[in-house]
Amino acid sequence: MNFPVHDFHFLRPEWFAALLPLCLLILLIRQYRRSQSGWQSVIPSHLYKHLIAGKAVAGKQAPLSLLALCWFICVVALAGPVWERLPQPVFQVQEGHVVVIDMSLSMRATDVSPDRLTRAKYKAIDLINSIDEGETGLVAYAGDAFTISPLTADAGNLVALLPGLSPEIMPVAGSDPYRGIQEAADLLQNAGYQQGNIYWLTDGITLPQAQDLRSLISELPYTVNILGVGTEEGAPIRQLDGQLLKDQRGQIVIPKLRGQQLQNLAGASGGVYSKLSAGDSDIKRLTGRNLLHNNAEETGEQTSQDGDQWAELGPWLLLLILPFAAYAFRRGVVLTVLLIPLLAATPQPVFAQTGVPVKDGKPEAETPVTPWYETPFLNADQQGAKEYDAGNFDTAADIFKSAEWQGAAAYESGNYEQALDAFSRSDSTDAVYNQGNALAQLGKLDDAIARYDEVLKRDPEHADAKANKALLEQMKQKQEKQQQEQQNQQNQQQNQDQQDQNGDNQQPQDGQQGQNDENTGSDEQQQKDQSQSSGDQQQQGGEGEDQQSENRNEESQSPGQEQQNEQADGQEEENEDSESQSPAKAEEGDQQQQQNQSAQAQTGELTDEEKEKMQRLDNLMKKIPDDPAFLLKRKMQLEAQQRRRQGPPSNRSEW
Structure with a gap:
């Protein structure tokens, strides 16, 4: 790895000015040491080093070179030597x-x-x-x-x-x-x-x-x-x-x-x-x-120099000073050794447990949240509250002495029977309300509604009790409605089975009755034909008389016109017959039409008439001009009308 010389610089180079006091301090210390002993004025200088300063002074005082080295390292660390950039999110100007x-x-x-x-x-x-x-x-x-x-x-x-x-x-x-x-x-x-x-x-x-x-x-x-x-x-x-x-x-x-x-x-x-x-x-x-x-x-x-984030190496240089610091405070070495075990007692990060620990096929007991050294100073309810806050509801339910707290812990853990038993040992309004909640979870809706009624008698403004009671009443109505629908379905099924059995027994009788109905129908048809033939004869006679009277008053009509008139009369008679049909036949026609439409919808096929309609719609859509300028024009016209400017604005040119 090559050292990036072009990127190496100091973030705070002004700290190097602190080296000037170091030079002055060294000169003062050296002068002080020379004048520390009175023998300097008596003993020659070339003998003074060996007789006085050589062992007595140097053995008790730290060398100046050590002080200068530590000072220099601190100054360099404070100056902030860097040469590596840190990745930063890109900043975009919001404009x-x-x-x-x-x-x-x-x-x-x-x-x-x-x-x-x-x-x-x-x-x-x-x-x-x-x-x-x-x-x-x-x-x-x-x-x-x-x-x-x-x-x-x-x-x-x-x-x-x-x-x-x-x-x-x-x-x-x-x-x-x-x-x-x-x-x-x-x-x-x-x-x-x-x-x-x-x-x-x-x-x-x-x-x-x-x-x-x-x-x-x-x-x-x-x-x-x-x-x-x-x-x-x-x-x-x-x-x-x-x-x-x-x-x-x-x-x-x-x-x-x-x-x-x-x-x-x-x-x-x-x-x-x-x-x-x-x-x-x-x-x-x-x-x-x-x-x-x-x-x-x-x-x-x-911005490149001040705004960029750099990996500062100054703190790492301080590690070089630790040995010299220990030497300077060597009298406290024992204290340093005693502090080392405390570093090992640093709390480790805690992670959520993914499952209940199992040992020998049985779940292990949860570790108590309360440390052993705090247990003598807390009562049972306080210890249970700590377990409750930590989510250990089973453990909290066993520790709590208060009935309501014990019931709340059991309710949170899903043990509604134990919660109901705990809440029953208290007669407060909250306990009665919680009894209703536990009964509702157990499916005893009537008992739960009774508990909520009792709460509302004590406190008519209890909003939670009102809301829960209304909810349970709705659930109860839905259950009753479902039960009634199931009962009706069972009754209908039984009636249908009984009708099927009766229909199998009456099948021969229906055959005989059908033959009698056919004979009766044939007799009625013969009588109807006879009456219709006599009616036709009368109608023809009436038509002849009418024709004679028309011939007296008007000119004779051509055979083609007579044929057209006869066709028109026949068509009118057919229309009258169709209008006189029974409502039952009309209803049958509507049902048949609905069945045909549903069958077409299921198959997803279109009839020829529907295809023709779709084709006409497509042709009409193609004739509509695709002009976005028209929409813009209408939009601006409406906006101009809403503004209602009085008179032309000043300094407006004509083009």
């Missing part, structure tokens, strides 16, 4: 973006191919796709401004809405960029963004508009970047019908791009102005150099 596009009639000018509007839409799509972080919104303006899309991270939604925009769908004609910028700022502010970028695509403004916009943009906390669409020479505005737009005096309108005004406005907020280009240099300029990015570039190196 919003709003694209404001001009939809005035001047965008129909043809000084750029094919026109300003088409090129602005393409640039807006490239701009939206180049924004790779944060949320983006879309605002369009003409005589008024409208939010086409709120702030969203889905760039595809904005791209899908851009083709439907055009000056003709705007509810208010004209050009008011002030409201467009204000709408974008409100969109960012309502979303909670303290910083963001407004990208404005326009073909120019008037001089009065420039003054108002400059005061607005300078007060906004957002950066306004402007893309100028068009040329300084300008070109006529070609409308959809092919005619050129003219003013009130009949002269052709030629809008021109005033890039210097737009550049001044962008500079008021620290933004960037760029003119429309054939490549992507204009988009890169708008998105690559804004106020936030400039600040990041200026402080990039400082």
Whole structure:
């Protein structure tokens, strides 16, 4: 592993100034030691080292080199030597973006191919796709401004809405960029963004508009970047019908791009102005150099040094001082040895037990939570409370002396019989209420309801008792209803079996009765035929008389007309016969139709008539125009009606 020399540095290099006091301290100590003995003035210096300072002084005092080494190590540790970076989560600046596009009639000018509007839409799509972080919104303006899309991270939604925009769908004609910028700022502010970028695509403004916009943009906390669409020479505005737009005096309108005004406005907020280009240099300029990015570039190196997290090695250097510290406090070596066992008694991490320990086929007893040295100072209920808090409900139920606490522990452990017995030994309202809970768990609903009634007699405002009683009454009603339904089903089954047996016994008698019914039916049919034949004869005679009278009053009819009349009369008779059918036959027809529909639904097949209907519906759906611009137009019209602006806004141009 190679040592990264280029990354090695100190986080706090100012601590090295502490070496200056070390040098001064060493000089003072050496001078003090020399003047410590009075023999120095009597004995020559070359003999003084060997006679006095050699053993007596050096044997009792620590060498200065040891002090200097420890001091130096401490200073280096405090300076923070590092050379390895620690991984950190990436921080993303929370900022919003709003694209404001001009939809005035001047965008129909043809000084750029094919026109300003088409090129602005393409640039807006490239701009939206180049924004790779944060949320983006879309605002369009003409005589008024409208939010086409709120702030969203889905760039595809904005791209899908851009083709439907055009000056003709705007509810208010004209050009008011002030409201467009204000709408974008409100969109960012309502979303909670303290910083963001407004990208404005326009073909120019008037001089009065420039003054108002400059005061607005300078007060906004957002950066306004402007893309100028068009040329300084300008070109006529070609409308959809092919005619050129003219003013009130009949002269052709030629809008021109005033890039210097737009550049001044962008500079008021620290933004960037760029003119429309054939490549992507204009988009890169708008998105690559804004106020936030400039600040990041200026402080990039400082962030790399101060903001990064490094693995500091200074604490490890302190381990080198421990032997010297033990030497300095050698009189306390015995105390250090005594403290070593305490380090071994450090509490170990506790983990939840995944199952009950089993030994020889039987579960082992739970380890008491209360330490042995605390047991003499706690009563039984206090020990049981500790076990209860630790979740050892079985152990707590055995330790508790209080009946209510014992019942609560047994209830939590699922031993409802023991809980009911414990609660029964107390006559308090809570104990009676808990008796009802235990009885409900045991399935004794009537007894549980009786306990809740007793609680409500003592305390009519007991909300839990009311709720539990209502719940048990509902459960009881459901049980009774289920039992009644089961009883009805059993009775119906028994009746059906009995009817089947009776039907088998009466089968011969039914055969004889059927023969008698057939004979009777044949006699009735003969009588009916005779009466019908006589009626037909009478009807023919009546028709003959009527025909004679008609021949006297009117001209004779042709054979073809007579045949048509006879067919019409026969059809009317059939209709009358069909209307006179019995209700039973009509009901049978409805049932048959329902059965056919259900059979078709089960098989999943469609009849020819249904297929024809589906085909007609598909053809109608294809005739509906898929025009998203119409929806945008209606949306903006409704919004314009809700605003109800009184009179035209100030400084609004006509195109």
